[in-house]
Amino acid sequence: MRMPDLTALLTATAVFTSALAFAAKADEVHVLNWKGYGADEPWAVEAFEKATGNKVVNDFFNSEQEMLTKIRTNPGLYDVVMINAAFNDQAMDGKLIQPIDVSKLPNYADISKDKAGSPMLVHDGKVYGVPWVWGLTALAINDKSFDKPPTSIAEMWDAAHKGRVVIRDDAVEAVQFGAIATGQNINDIKDMDAVKAKLTSLMPQIKTFWSSENDWNQMVASNQIDIGTYWSGSADRAKTHFKLPVSLVVPQEGAVAWLDAFSIPVGAKNVAGAEAFINYMIDPKFYVEWVTKVGAPVSANTKAVEALPEDAFNRKVMGDPEVAKRIQFQAPITDAQREAYLALWQQLKVDVK
Amino acid sequence: MAAATASRSGLRSALPLLTPAYLWLTVAIFLPLSAMVFFSFMTELPLSGKPWAFTLGNYAAFFSQSLYLTLLLASLRLGLEVTLWCIVIGYPAAYVLAKVLKGRSREAIFLLVILPFWSNGLVRIFSWAMVLREGGILDTALNAVLPFKINIDLMYSYPAVIIGLVHSYVPYMVLTCYLTLQAIDDSLIEAGRSLGASRLQVLKRVIIPLSMPGLVAGAALIFVPVVGSFMEPRILGGRTGTFYGTVIEDQFVAVFNWPLGAALSFILLAVVLVILAVASPVLRRAA
Numbered sequence: 001m002r003m004p005d006l007t008a009l010l011t012a013t014a015v016f017t018s019a020l021a022f023a024a025k026a027d028e029v030h031v032l033n034w035k036g037y038g039a040d041e042p043w044a045v046e047a048f049e050k051a052t053g054n055k056v057v058n059d060f061f062n063s064e065q066e067m068l069t070k071i072r073t074n075p076g077l078y079d080v081v082m083i084n085a086a087f088n089d090q091a092m093d094g095k096l097i098q099p100i101d102v103s104k105l106p107n108y109a110d111i112s113k114d115k116a117g118s119p120m121l122v123h124d125g126k127v128y129g130v131p132w133v134w135g136l137t138a139l140a141i142n143d144k145s146f147d148k149p150p151t152s153i154a155e156m157w158d159a160a161h162k163g164r165v166v167i168r169d170d171a172v173e174a175v176q177f178g179a180i181a182t183g184q185n186i187n188d189i190k191d192m193d194a195v196k197a198k199l200t201s202l203m204p205q206i207k208t209f210w211s212s213e214n215d216w217n218q219m220v221a222s223n224q225i226d227i228g229t230y231w232s233g234s235a236d237r238a239k240t241h242f243k244l245p246v247s248l249v250v251p252q253e254g255a256v257a258w259l260d261a262f263s264i265p266v267g268a269k270n271v272a273g274a275e276a277f278i279n280y281m282i283d284p285k286f287y288v289e290w291v292t293k294v295g296a297p298v299s300a301n302t303k304a305v306e307a308l309p310e311d312a313f314n315r316k317v318m319g320d321p322e323v324a325k326r327i328q329f330q331a332p333i334t335d336a337q338r339e340a341y342l343a344l345w346q347q348l349k350v351d352v353k
Numbered sequence: 354m355a356a357a358t359a360s361r362s363g364l365r366s367a368l369p370l371l372t373p374a375y376l377w378l379t380v381a382i383f384l385p386l387s388a389m390v391f392f393s394f395m396t397e398l399p400l401s402g403k404p405w406a407f408t409l410g411n412y413a414a415f416f417s418q419s420l421y422l423t424l425l426l427a428s429l430r431l432g433l434e435v436t437l438w439c440i441v442i443g444y445p446a447a448y449v450l451a452k453v454l455k456g457r458s459r460e461a462i463f464l465l466v467i468l469p470f471w472s473n474g475l476v477r478i479f480s481w482a483m484v485l486r487e488g489g490i491l492d493t494a495l496n497a498v499l500p501f502k503i504n505i506d507l508m509y510s511y512p513a514v515i516i517g518l519v520h521s522y523v524p525y526m527v528l529t530c531y532l533t534l535q536a537i538d539d540s541l542i543e544a545g546r547s548l549g550a551s552r553l554q555v556l557k558r559v560i561i562p563l564s565m566p567g568l569v570a571g572a573a574l575i576f577v578p579v580v581g582s583f584m585e586p587r588i589l590g591g592r593t594g595t596f597y598g599t600v601i602e603d604q605f606v607a608v609f610n611w612p613l614g615a616a617l618s619f620i621l622l623a624v625v626l627v628i629l630a631v632a633s634p635v636l637r638r639a640a
Contacts, residue, residue: 206591207509346603
């Protein structure tokens, strides 16, 4: 796509979404989420529509900033929006989302206490986000390249893997990964120079920067890579669904964890429908089907996770208390930090050219 | 007086013919582009609903960090290299099409040249990914034929970006050169030959000068979009695939900083225009 095409596309999308705004009807639930992320599964939409009589209209975003802009510029259009917990603050400060009456959500009681009570989602005793699923950005390995899975993040720097390492093309994730590798708190990076030095020494190891699950899986399928950063849900999907030789490794140094939650925007026209939809999204029945049919991250609903088979990845590996001790949940970051991370990441990418 | 009236009435009769094109240009190019100029001077996107003000900061950002300049130079180099390869590959092909082949075989070859245009750009790039990687089609095929073992892994490298871009853009060069080459009267070539010029002299003194407008047009058509390209470098370039275009794309898609993305785009536009302006007298003389 050339630049003018992109502009045209964005303009067209803006026109299209504003056209939708006029068409919003009372019994419709407008959902804003990543594409291909649970809420738009055809079987799920069908089951929800049949059960509640609401019609689901999906819309998608490509970045959190785009999501915030879409809610800001289309007040009243969306009824449900999926917001990463680290962005909940920003949405609440901008008066974009409203408190949720969790008494209307029967499944809310089963959400694990630490997630439901997360200070990122609950402000002044009011719930601004209903935890949905969580997952890790950890390491994944190509089973063909290892006799025994590595335990340390240092494996990424091993000269034996030179040119066979991948990392996601994302500034925030890269910097936080560097923080873990240098033994720092991902949400309070004190020594940025150490992060930069660590990542600089990683760059010559890199084969490419991946951006989608498909990139990763293709490279493993053609045996081009040994190790790289990967999302936990994707690693599971690669193994169980696509039968690829992929294993997730949660290194002893730790891993980056994220929590996704549902919110209701200010001015939503169908709050009752939104509540029903969120309740359905955290329902064990939907979750088990999502895991079995497609593969999914870990549900925040403890009953939903318990409904999985005993040896399921999301129960066995992700539910391991040893893993829980090591992971660090992403907290909100400011726009200034984000831009600083991007500048650092771009500099690293230019230096390695 | 009479001439002025005549030209005015000429314009009036031309108006219905011109209106659709100009209307389209205004709506599809002028308006979005001016919106982008406007954005590039802002602190925040007005769409975002946050307070905004006018600033030159987005343009200053280009000069405050060396990385943008480094990338711009890398992109200009990429543009030059791709254009050069397109000439090397496209010009002889255009010559053969225009002067050697006739009838059915010309149509068939022409079709092969145009064919890439009919497939989606992304599909073309992903098929290159299958060909270029280690254990890919090229690697396997060469190892099947050659008696010794070689290891070809061009994927995720600078040459892979060049290959992908040349493949995408070479048809432009073939088409523009074909048009000017085909217009050269064969009798001029015959005259040159009969007056004792060698084939090489005919090429240098007759064919290349007469086809220069096509070469120049093709070069400009290729150079400009390649300098701003981002899809091919991102997919084929791996860790060497960071270019000026990919950084602009990041600003628009990844961090949603349209003002900075717009400012970077206009700096690119300005640089390209300056290059074309500086080159145009030289090229015009050559043409």
